[in-house]
Amino acid sequence: MIRFILAAITAVFLLTPAHAVEIKEVTSPGGIKAWLVEEPSIPFTALEISFKGGASLDREGKRGAINLMTALLEEGAGDMNATAFAAAREELAASYSFDTGDDSISISAQFLTENRDKAVDLLRLALMEPLFDQDAIERVRSQLLSIIGSDMKDPNKIAVKTFDKLAFGDHPYGSNLNGTLDSVKGLTREDIQAAYKDTLARDRIYVGAVGDINEQELGQLLDHLLGDLSAEGAPLPDRADYLLSGGETVVPYDTPQSVAIFGHEGMTRDDPDFFAAYVLNEVLGASGLGSRLMEEVREKRGLTYGVYSYLLPLDNAELVMGQVASSNDRIAQAIEVIRAEWSKMATEGVTEDELRDAKTYLTGAYPLRFDGNSTIAGILVGMQMDDLPTSYIETRNAKVEAVTQDDIKRVAARLLQPDNLHFVVVGQPEGLQTSN
Known part of the structure; x- marks a missing residue:
């Protein structure tokens, strides 16, 4: 029932005209910046976190590592395997999603006010102590290989892949962030740990929060959730030369x-x-x-x-x-x-x-x-x-x-x-x- 209530709130809450959105700029005691829209009328908060750089930070020969790493963040953390982590999240009626883009890694979280502290603790565990255990790696790797294989038979995907390669060559934009069959098969746990260190760092964080949380509470939450990440990640990618003509x-x-x-x-x-x-x-x-x-x-x-x-x-x-x-x-x-x-x-x-x-x-x-x-x-x-x-x-x-x-x-x-x-x-x- 709690899960149903959370889903309903997520779907219908804050049907608000654009001009009514009041944005507050928040800086945590530890220096993490965020934008906040307060709405205390319903006990629910949505948190969006992006790390600039994304899959474009894949190391040479390791295409797909960042995408695989991001997919593994909810596949076990601390002393919990993937099943235990999912059960803990379900018990809290919290929702987390992790997504990789060409230029950013995005983390979305939604939680009820009564469970906020525990929900943030669980998300912090995923960000600070991901397991990256071999069973989870092989399971998610298999899923990604299936996606890559399917894309190889999809005319739309083939067209995009070909255009990108012709347009950007060896730049990361020139290849799909999923990687290739060969590159993903060759990824090791060490490659995934390196991808984690390269991308999830405090020097590239952007945060948006909306709901039943005030500025002081958000500042404390940010330091607890993100304050112990590495100060700096890998250097951001260079500009991509456009190589195509008509x-x-x-x-x-x-x-x-x-x-x-x-x-x-x-x-x-x-x-x-x-x-x-x-x-x-x-x-x-x-x-x-x-x-x-x-x-x-x-x-x-x-x-x-x-x-x-x-x-x-x-x-x-x-x-x-x-x-x-x-x-x-x-x-x-x-x-x-x-x-x-x-x-x-x-x-x-x-x-x-x-x-x-x-x-x-x-x-x-x-x-x-x-x-x-x-x-x-x-x-x-x-x-x-x-x-x-x-x-x-x-x-x-x-x-x-x-x-x-x-x-x-x-x-x-x-x-x-x-x-x-x-x-x-x-x-x-x-x-x-x-x-x-």
Whole structure:
């Protein structure tokens, strides 16, 4: 019953408009910084912790070690094996999740106020004394090998993997954070311990907390939970050189439908023109059936069920990306139409109606993101990692509204590069062959 109550609170609590979120900046006695949104009306707290660096810190020849290490954090700690740890967590009605990304490791925790101390103690045990015992390593390794093997048969995964390798070469962005069959099979317990020391350190922590906890309580919690981690981790990765030029790369695969991943270099999140680029992309390919690409590729020509584009500002590279799928005999035409729309928007920008509709959607949808403690805690961490001020939630929609047609036309000419657009096509496309 307690577990059910926690799940219900997580799902429905704090359906709050964006402008009502009051963020407090907290520094623990030990110097750990966090952002806090207090909401004491329900006895529940969500905690989000991110460590900058992520899977990009994998050591040479050890691809997949950080991902495997992160997956093992809840597979036993202290004197508890995986089963005992799971039972202790269940008894407390606490929830923990551990996730690896290219640029960060994320830890999410939710707990009731009455169990806060014990829930934090258990999470601290996972972070400070992970077992990394061989039985757990082999069990999780087997799961990851299964995922890697499945991805090798998935056209979408093959397309992404190929694009990344062509775009970034030997940089960590050029390979999947899961690793390969060979690299994961070769990982030892020592490799996993090294991955732990490289990544979970106090010099790269970002924290968001939302719920029934005040500033003093959060400060004490942070020092207890994180204060004994190593002061410094491994040096953060270098910038990634982008290696691709325009053209097509075809990966033969026996399937009646081809999948294409496409893109080129993009724009940093802190670029003064980022909001104009964001609104531009909403019109181009992010807004579902109302986007230019959906209108031209699907609605007018029936070449696909779906096509979309998105901005991808990573820590060490920036991309404008997209994806489309079409039958083998029509994918070449779909690519031709996408290139044409890319070029048209680069030279003409957007119409007044398109701009108005994009702004209406983007400003209306933003408050809906703040739909629960855990979600808001994640937003707080994301804002910190993007170096945004606490006032961003209040000013974000105004920045969207301030974008003009002239802004978009200027930024489109700078951002969209139809000649540099590269398509990786997986399938048996008719009329296409590798052109670079």
